[in-house]
Amino acid sequence: MTVQHDPSVYERIQAGEQFQELRRRYRSWAFPMTVAFLAWYLLYVVLSGFARDFMGAKLFGNINVALVFGVLQFVSTFLIAWAYSRHAAAKLDPIADELRGEAERRDEVGEGAK
Amino acid sequence: MSHETLSTILFVIFVAGTLAITFWASRNTKSASDFYAGGRSFSGLQNGLAIGGDYMSAASFLGIAGIIALSGYDGFLYSIGFLVAWLVALLLVAELMRNSGKYTMADVLAFRMSPRPVRTAAGVSTIVVSIFYLLAQMVGAGALVGLLLGVHSAAGKVWTIIAVGLLMIIYVVFGGMKGTTWVQIVKAVMLMVGAALITLLVLGKFGFNLSGLLGDAAAASGKGEAFLKPGLKYGTDAQGVWGKIDLISLGLALVLGTAGLPHVLIRFYTVPTARDARKSVMWGIGIIGVFYLLTLVLGFGAAAVVGSKTIAEADKAGNTAAPLLAQQVGQDLFGDVGGTVLLAVIAAVAFATILAVVAGLTLASSSSFAHDLYAHVFKRGGATERQEVVVARISAFVIGAVAIALSIFAQSLNVAFLVSLAFAVAASGNLPAILYSLFWKRFNTAGAVSAIYGGLVSAVVLVIFSPVVSGAPTAMFPDADFHLIPLSNPGIFSIPIGFLCGYLGTILSKEHNAEKYAEIEVRALTGLGAEKASSH
Numbered sequence: 111m112t113v114q115h116d117p118s119v120y121e122r123i124q125a126g127e128q129f130q131e132l133r134r135r136y137r138s139w140a141f142p143m144t145v146a147f148l149a150w151y152l153l154y155v156v157l158s159g160f161a162r163d164f165m166g167a168k169l170f171g172n173i174n175v176a177l178v179f180g181v182l183q184f185v186s187t188f189l190i191a192w193a194y195s196r197h198a199a200a201k202l203d204p205i206a207d208e209l210r211g212e213a214e215r216r217d218e219v220g221e222g223a224k
Numbered sequence: 225m226s227h228e229t230l231s232t233i234l235f236v237i238f239v240a241g242t243l244a245i246t247f248w249a250s251r252n253t254k255s256a257s258d259f260y261a262g263g264r265s266f267s268g269l270q271n272g273l274a275i276g277g278d279y280m281s282a283a284s285f286l287g288i289a290g291i292i293a294l295s296g297y298d299g300f301l302y303s304i305g306f307l308v309a310w311l312v313a314l315l316l317v318a319e320l321m322r323n324s325g326k327y328t329m330a331d332v333l334a335f336r337m338s339p340r341p342v343r344t345a346a347g348v349s350t351i352v353v354s355i356f357y358l359l360a361q362m363v364g365a366g367a368l369v370g371l372l373l374g375v376h377s378a379a380g381k382v383w384t385i386i387a388v389g390l391l392m393i394i395y396v397v398f399g400g401m402k403g404t405t406w407v408q409i410v411k412a413v414m415l416m417v418g419a420a421l422i423t424l425l426v427l428g429k430f431g432f433n434l435s436g437l438l439g440d441a442a443a444a445s446g447k448g449e450a451f452l453k454p455g456l457k458y459g460t461d462a463q464g465v466w467g468k469i470d471l472i473s474l475g476l477a478l479v480l481g482t483a484g485l486p487h488v489l490i491r492f493y494t495v496p497t498a499r500d501a502r503k504s505v506m507w508g509i510g511i512i513g514v515f516y517l518l519t520l521v522l523g524f525g526a527a528a529v530v531g532s533k534t535i536a537e538a539d540k541a542g543n544t545a546a547p548l549l550a551q552q553v554g555q556d557l558f559g560d561v562g563g564t565v566l567l568a569v570i571a572a573v574a575f576a577t578i579l580a581v582v583a584g585l586t587l588a589s590s591s592s593f594a595h596d597l598y599a600h601v602f603k604r605g606g607a608t609e610r611q612e613v614v615v616a617r618i619s620a621f622v623i624g625a626v627a628i629a630l631s632i633f634a635q636s637l638n639v640a641f642l643v644s645l646a647f648a649v650a651a652s653g654n655l656p657a658i659l660y661s662l663f664w665k666r667f668n669t670a671g672a673v674s675a676i677y678g679g680l681v682s683a684v685v686l687v688i689f690s691p692v693v694s695g696a697p698t699a700m701f702p703d704a705d706f707h708l709i710p711l712s713n714p715g716i717f718s719i720p721i722g723f724l725c726g727y728l729g730t731i732l733s734k735e736h737n738a739e740k741y742a743e744i745e746v747r748a749l750t751g752l753g754a755e756k757a758s759s760h
Contacts, residue, residue, distance in 0.1 A: 120743040123752070132749055140315045148479065151308045155475035158301060158454035159468035166453035171435030172442065176297055176453045183304045184513050190311055191509045195502060198319075203499065206750040213752050 123209060132205040139197050147190055154179055227551070228373045230568035231575075238414070238576045239391065242407045246395050249403035256609040257758045259400035259616055260327035260591050261493040264757040268500045270409060272507020275491050277408030278584040279306075279482075279508070280415060280515055282364055282577045283643050288516070289549075290542025292523020293535050296442075296451035298458050299523050301471070303516035305478025310512065312655075313483040314505045319498035320662050320748035321489060326755050329489045329654065330596040333661050333676075336740030337669040340601050345676040347596035349653050350486040352680065353646045354589035355627065357487075358582055360642040362388055362631035364543075365578045371544045372571040382632055388578060389628035395583040396590060396620040400613075401494060404583045411573075411580035412511065418573040419518040422546070422566065425553045426525035437521070440528035451527070466710040474644060477715030481647030484654030487588035496757035522546050529553060541640070547571055586627070590620035637700045641692040641712065645683065648715045652722035653679025660726050662748060665741050667730050674729025679722025686714035 123129050157165055158176065165176035253259050266274070281287075284306060291299030325331035330346035365388045366381040375384065395403050430437040438452055445451040455461065459468035482488055492501045526535060526545035529552050538544045550570040555563030594616035599607040607615070656675040660667040686709060687693060693700050695707035711717075747753050 118739070120746045120752075121739060123746045123750075124742040129746065129749070133745070136749060144312065144315055147308065147311050151304070151479055152472075152475070154304065155301070155472055159459045159471045162453055162455045166449060172438040172452060173435055174449075174452055177300075177438075180297075180300050180304055181517075183308060184517065187308050187311055187509060188513060191314055191506055194315055195506055198502060202749075209746075209750045210752045213750075 119213065123213060126209075128205055128209055132202060132209065135201045135205070139194070139201075143190060143194070147186065150186060151183065154183055225564070227564040227567040227571070230564060231373060231571040234568055234572035235575050238410070238572060239579075242403075242410060242579070243394065245406045245410070246399035246403040249400065249406060250398040253398075253400040253402055255758060256327070256595075256612050257755070258402060259613045260490070260595065261755075262401035262405050264494060264496050264755065266405060266494045266500075266504075268495060268503025269507050270405070271491060271495050271500070271504035272511060273412040274405045274408040274494070275488070275504060275508035276511035276515065277410075277412035277415070277580045278487060278491060279512060280412070280577065281361060281581040281643070282368065282574055283360065283640070284516075285415065285419070285519065285577055286368070286543045286546055286574055287541070287640075289519045289523040289526060289546040290535070290539070290544070291457060292520065293526040293530070293545035293549075294532055294542040295457035296445060296447065296524075296527070297454050298456055300520055301454065301458065301475065302478065303519060305475050306482070307509070307513050307516055309479045309482035310505060310509045312480065313488065314502070314509065316662070317483045317489070317658060318492050318501045318505045321658070322492045322495065322498045322501040323751045323754040324662070324744050324748045325493065327490070327493060327595045328592045329486050329658070330592065330600075332744075333657050333672050334596075334600070335661065335744045336667075336737045337672050338735075340604070342669055342672045343596040343600045345673045346654075346657070347592045347601070349649065349676050349680050350592035350596070351589045351623070352684075353486060353649050353654070354585045355623070355630070356642040356649070357485075357646040358585045358589075358627045359630055359634055360639055360646075361578055361582050361585070362627060363635050363637075363639050365575070365582075366631065366635050367539075368543065368574060368578070371539055372547060372574065381635055385631045385635065386628055388575075388582060389624050389631070391579055392582040392586050393621055393624035395579070396586045396624070397617045400616075401490075401587060404580075404587050405494060407583055408580045411576045414573050414576055416511065416515060418570055419515060419522065419546075422550050422553065422570065423518045423521045423525070425557060425566075426521060426529065426549065429529070429553060429556065434521075437528055438524055441524040445527050445532045447532075469716060470711050470713055473711055473713040473716035476719055477644060477648040477651050477713055480651035480655055480715070480719060482650070484650035484658060485646070486592060486650075486654070487584045489658075490588055490591060493755070498751050498754070519546075522549060525549055525553075529556075547574070582627075586620055586624055589623050590616050593619040593623070638692075638698060638702075639700060641687070641700070644713055645687050648683045648687070648713060648718060649680050651679075651715055652683045652718035653677070655719075656723045656726045660730070661744070664730070665738070666736055667726070668733050668735040668737070670733035670735065671726045671730030675722050675726030678725025678729075679718055682721040683714045683718035686711070686718055690714070 288299045330343045334342040366385045369384040370376045442451040459471035526549040530548045535545045547570045551563040551567035554566030598615045599612045653676040689708040692712045695705035
């Protein structure tokens, strides 16, 4: 059974400076990055639809712009995922752990659900 | 021994192995957390493999390789959308969802809302999306058995659909999330090994010269250099500007749909912490990314080695491109026996793939039925855990039976579009509701309900009046014509409609719960009060 929490605990944590910092660090990384990778992906899709001669231009051998652009989408996806995990481990996890640890030590929030 | 016999033997071994796992899992599935979330005890790597196993459907294995083999580069567009989509899940959804939810997508949506209307909407959407996806997979299985095992009779296809349906019911009813996850892990490993093996053999044949392989593929396709760039399948010049807009519409649904697919979302609950959810998506991205790069080689390799003409003669949609390629490279390298063995292996992997995906879909829809509709809407939260699990098992059986019946009815229709429709509905209805729930303080019940129904209805209505349902030779009903819209993919309209409905519904209703928003936000970001792994 879920232990009934006093909701004001969450409001107090939410208003606290540390939590505000955690939220700022999370959002200021994740939101712009989401806009960036969606724009980068849409550029690829739009060029695939409207700039076919450019996409068909050969770079070396039979490898053309379309193929390199496509593979770059894979590379950027891998890099963004890796960068996010580094960011989260360095900048987000320590604050989250501290906030959670504090609240659980004060036992304001119960064991959570079993 | 013929390849059909060998495929059947390999497939029976897979089925026997997974059934053994399922019965082992059933003995360890007691609580609701076990059934819905596998006790939240899978590791990041295990869940990452299961994410791959859940996501890499026969449509993406055989389908994408087939599109590349027949239409060249355009198949790759699908792969890229399917992969980039995981960044939305990683950055915005996976961890927050793990921390704030319990068993289903609706847990997060209903967190600070009036539970009954929101759970009803989310349950309906979950079941609709899962059934669309399920139908496409099961009808595909019926067609595949003809291609791979040489069973061409109508009765043979019907029996295949029934067998696939019964197996998925057994996995879910007895194994719950634990059994289903292990089926997906085994399948993911088989699929990766199988695809990597054929890719290596193909690349080896071309002296690991990708440019040479592409040149041969373009030459053998009869389409020359056009084969290596976009435009032979999606948004062809003959379709004019609407065709290109359709391509963008498809791209949007693919990239935004994944993070709203219920069977994907419930995978985040199977790990102990949000950090493990992050790790599992990282593994998932790696596995899925490598897999799609392999299918690129398989598709162009099939065009170069087997030839587009032979592939199109075997199956108009090119679904046998990868199996035919396996047979050909096996034969070239190891003689007839090699060809038979490799073809059989790939055919067995394809069936394993279908089974793992349909099991995940059945689990997602039956969990939502039991947890959202039965326990919270009908019983108003008054059901015990034991009752919930019993209902979940019964609904897995019923949903499976309905899916079998619908698939048998639909098997002569072209329902391949249902996969992209499922993505469009997920992107238009579920994703706005999830993102607003997690990030928008003002969001409320009216907003959540409007987003889900607005996105769901607009996507489905747009598709009903599109050329994939009527008015084209490849349509579901080719002899009728009531199409009004030139777009096959509704996303470009239905996704903004879903977000707009969510926005308008919210601001037109006064309801607003700051306390509960504080709770979900703190919970989502810190994991305070999040569901713990069960300890046994």
